[in-house]
Amino acid sequence: xxxxxxxxxxxxxxxxxxxxxxxxxxxxxxxxxxxxxxxxxxxxxxxxxxxxxxxxxxxxxxxxxxxxxxxxxxxxxxxxxxxxxxxxxxxxxxxxxxxxxxxxxxxxxxxxxxxxxxxxxxxxxxxxxxxxxxxxxxxxxxxxxxxxxxxxxxxxxxxxxxxxxxxxxxxxxxxxxxxxxxxxxxxxxxxxxxxxxxxxxxxxxxxxxxxxxxxxxxxxxxxxxxxxxxxxxxxxxxxxxxxxxxxxxxxxxxxxxxxxxxxxxxxxxxxxxxxxxxxxxxxxxxxxxxxxxxxxxxxxxxxxxxxxxxxxxxx
Numbered sequence: 001x002x003x004x005x006x007x008x009x010x011x012x013x014x015x016x017x018x019x020x021x022x023x024x025x026x027x028x029x030x031x032x033x034x035x036x037x038x039x040x041x042x043x044x045x046x047x048x049x050x051x052x053x054x055x056x057x058x059x060x061x062x063x064x065x066x067x068x069x070x071x072x073x074x075x076x077x078x079x080x081x082x083x084x085x086x087x088x089x090x091x092x093x094x095x096x097x098x099x100x101x102x103x104x105x106x107x108x109x110x111x112x113x114x115x116x117x118x119x120x121x122x123x124x125x126x127x128x129x130x131x132x133x134x135x136x137x138x139x140x141x142x143x144x145x146x147x148x149x150x151x152x153x154x155x156x157x158x159x160x161x162x163x164x165x166x167x168x169x170x171x172x173x174x175x176x177x178x179x180x181x182x183x184x185x186x187x188x189x190x191x192x193x194x195x196x197x198x199x200x201x202x203x204x205x206x207x208x209x210x211x212x213x214x215x216x217x218x219x220x221x222x223x224x225x226x227x228x229x230x231x232x233x234x235x236x237x238x239x240x241x242x243x244x245x246x247x248x249x250x251x252x253x254x255x256x257x258x259x260x261x262x263x264x265x266x267x268x269x270x271x272x273x274x275x276x277x278x279x280x281x282x283x284x285x286x287x288x289x290x291x292x293x294x295x296x297x298x299x300x301x302x303x304x305x306x307x308x309x310x311x312x313x314x315x
Contacts, residue, residue, distance in 0.1 A: 004312065007066045008304035009076035011055070011103065013038035013137025013164045014273065015215070018062045019301040020069050025309055029065060032232075033058045034269040038081040038138050042168040047085045055091065059099040073308045077300065078103045079111050080138030080162060108158025112141035116151055117303030119211045119296045122237045123147055127209035129154075131201075133284055134213040134299060137164035137273070140280055142192070142288075144199045147209065155199030159191040163216070163277035172279070173272040176253040184276060185283050192287035201288070210285075210293040215270070216277045217295035223248045223265040230265050236297035242285060249278045 005028055010017045014036055020029040035058050040048045047055075066074055082088040082105045092103045106114075115134040123130045130147040133140065143156040161184070167173045170184045195201065221235040224244045252260070252274060261271035270277075285293065 005069045005071045006305055006308040007071040007074040008301040009062055010301045011078040013081040013162055016058050017301050018065060019305055020071060021305045023309055023312060025305055028069060038164045041085060042165050045084060046087050047091055052091055056098050059095055059101050063099045063101050075304045075308060076101050076103050078105045080136055084138060108139060108141055109156055111300065112143045112156040113153065114300035114303035115141060115213055116143050116145055117306055118298040118300055119213050120151055121298045122294050122296045123209050123211050127207055129204045129208045130211060131208050132211045135216050135277060135281055136162040136214060138162040142195050144201060144204060157191060157195045159188060161188060161280060163273040166276040166280060167273045172275045174257045176275050181279050184279050188280050188283045189287055192284055210290045211296050212293050213296045213299040216281050218297060219265045220245055220248055221295045228264060232297050235295050238295045239292055240295055241292045249282050252278050
């Protein structure tokens with residue numbers, strides 16, 4: 001029985017995730033908190049005091065768990081929100097002082113690489129190549145890679161729109177508005193078109209499988225399968241067909257914020273961002289002409305754990 005544990009923290013624009021695992025990458029403890037670090041940020045591109053306080057509180061709790069489990073190695077990353085916020089560096093400094101956690105602000109390329117390393121656990125052996133897209137709160141990464149243990153990245157792109165910042169910027173927090181939705185769709189489509197062109201995607205498309213990480217595909221999966229509740233672990237690895245996703249997303253577009261908040265698959269904490277999330281998510285699979293995809297709970301945090309345990313084994 002192993003006595004070494006390793007920890008990964010992934011602080012995004014909307015959520016903060018902690019994963020603690022043993023030397024064999026078996027989960028020992030995990031937690032996800034709806035920190036909403038990027039809430040209210042778009043107007044001045046600064047974190048609000050309330051958002052930072054939520055971040056400190058969550059990271060203090062995570063630091064305590066890391067101490068309880070005697071983790072020998074820790075990697076804590078921060079993504080789009082900390083990249084974009086004018087007071088992001090101040091927040092990172094305060095996190096180290098208040099929580100004892102060294103946050104590493106990574107760029108979109110590293111974010112995509114770590115997501116790929118986690119997500120590929122759901123796609124190995126299913127096709128020669130894989131396309132992974134990760135819809136975050138403040139950015140969305142799309143990556144084309146070989147679908148093997150080495151994961152040679154052929155092309156990656158970071159779209160500067162995610163569920164949280166797009167909701168605020170395009171005025172989609174309350175309800176679906178066709179004109180505003182089209183503006184967001186066009187903005188995302190421009191990046192997707194660049195991805196198709198610059199990655200030579202069409203030459204790989206028929207030899208690809210597709211994996212989508214983040215809570216959006218997992219929530220869609222629970223809805224499509226009519227679970228009655230959202231338990232993210234139950235949706236990891238589920239295959240979703242385009243026509244089923246289209247049907248559910250069409251229902252989401254008809255709901256107001258209150259109705260989304262009452263949905264067991266969305267809930268109050270996601271109600272304000274889920275219309276934008278659905279638009280971004282749908283635009284990507286439409287432009288890339290994806291007929292089915294794998295919903296993946298495994299993402300950057302799992303990629304970090306894989307690397308920490310590999311480093312440990314290699315001394």
